Amino acid sequence: MDVHPVPEKDPADxxxxxxxxxxxxxxxLGTLAxxxxxxxxxxxxxxxxSRLIDELQAKTGRSNQT
Incomplete structure (x- = not known):
């Protein structure tokens, strides 16, 4: 099965x-903060x-980026 990742849309858009x-x-956000x-x-x-969640996920090691 060929799975293509869905491109992430910039929150500004x-x-x-x-x-x-x-x-x-x-x-x-409260949990991450x-x-x-x-x-x-x-x-x-x-x-x-959304942007702050991304920043705090990276800071706390909870990033869901692979």
Missing amino acids: WATGDEPMTGPQASY QEAGVETPGELTKAEA
Whole structure:
């Protein structure tokens, strides 16, 4: 079976990227921030939250990049 990875879309290009972050994003950011020993801003857009999640995943070793 030939599996092709789906290209990741830049959060800046999301149609809903300027909407407030979702509940799951806020929850996961809280977990990652606690592990990383940092504070997260209270009000983030979906796109900002996604970028911060990526940064904190790398910092905490939780990156899902292979």
